[in-house]
């Protein structure tokens with residue numbers, strides 16, 4: 001096979017894989033929103049068949065041969081193709097090392113485990129999920145052995161979500177941060193400041209909330225001609241391709257902030273996908289580079305822009321128009337206080353911007369200890385509760401509010417959690433640099449995101465996966481990942497909000 005044939009065959013195979021991915025993504029969107037209940041079983045079956053086809057193509061003999069020829073002639077390739085080859089080769093090597101029967105068994109296990117988890121959560125009984133989780137950790141330990149690791153076994157799992165990260169780097173970032181966050185939370189818990197929560201306690205018509213959601217998505221620049229907004233039990237963004245970026249939000253009558261901020265959060269993810277450069281968006285480099293950068297975009301829009309006093313002042317007239325009764329005696333400043341209240345909660349996804357990071361650290365520490373065999377899966381629920389007390393001063397009364405709350409471990413996503421926290425850190429770092437070039441406060445007060453969006457497109461979005469996360473952070477901020485800006489942001493914001501010394 002000559003280079004020309006290899007390149008052509010490689011690209012055709014990737015196109016087929018891309019088509020499968022898009023079909024699966026679309027089916028997921030359908031099944032999580034409008035699919036009738038009875039259709040679920042058939043859909044799961046079809047998705048499983050398609051995913052197996054994808055996997056077969058990835059580790060196929062054909063793929064192996066194409067990659068060999070292309071790697072031997074890498075200097076002849078253009079820059080984008082070089083990066084595509086590198087990325088696919090990494091994926092190929094990762095899965096080719098795992099015996100395919102074991103991988104299939106593992107996928108069957110995770111499907112069963114997810115169901116067991118749902119049952120365990122409903123009954124708040126960790127024992128129902130524990131045997132599955134034990135096996136999931138065993139498989140992952142074995143996969144790490146097949147795949148090999150440098151430094152720490154956790155690094156190999158982490159690599160699936162955060163290629164540039166290692167345990168050593170994470171510890172360097174997280175350790176100092178944890179002390180500062182716990183100190184800040186303790187100060188807030190001891191302060192006498194009374195937060196006005198009238199805004200979050202009111203009842204809000206769901207249809208009007210949908211209008212509000214559409215309004216804020218328009219303001220932040222979500223392209224409605226290249227996306228659809230739907231509703232689902234768990235909010236998400238799904239990029240079928242850059243011109244078909246689906247958002248699912250959710251609304252509760254007695255909790256206006258949940259829907260409002262879910263929409264802005266997912267809008268942040270979606271803007272990233274919609275802004276990847278056209279030259280990249282049709283290759284395997286399409287889509288956001290990596291979890292942490294993706295999450296940084298979502299959290300930046302949600303927390304740093306969406307919960308900023310200036311943005312709230314801007315949307316205030318719209319809130320008055322949609323909810324004249326509920327807003328009657330509430331000021332923009334009171335809404336600001338209310339949506340930024342710090343309160344230790346058991347549930348991660350209900351937690352505020354500040355305590356959220358400690359929820360993540362707890363999960364990172366626990367999954368690592370299990371991999372290191374310092375603790376067993378049977379101890380996870382108890383150590384979970386101990387750490388909750390240590391970090392947030394509260395103890396979950398049952399496992400549903402503790403170790404059973406997230407699906408991640410039970411669906412096999414071990415090593416995934418650190419991305420969420422890195423996202424917060426990266427968001428603050430990017431905003432710090434952006435603020436030197438753009439008057440962010442004024443942009444938010446005017447509800448004009450054009451300069452902000454342009455800056456993000458220029459520095460982050462356009463590159464898709466063609467740059468590594470480290471390159472994106474370094475090229476845009478001039479330094480590697482630095483938690484300093486996140487701490488400064490939190491101390492300033494919450495110091496003022498809670499009148500801290």
Ligand code: ZN
Pocket residue numbers: 265269295298
């Ligand atoms: Zn997110």
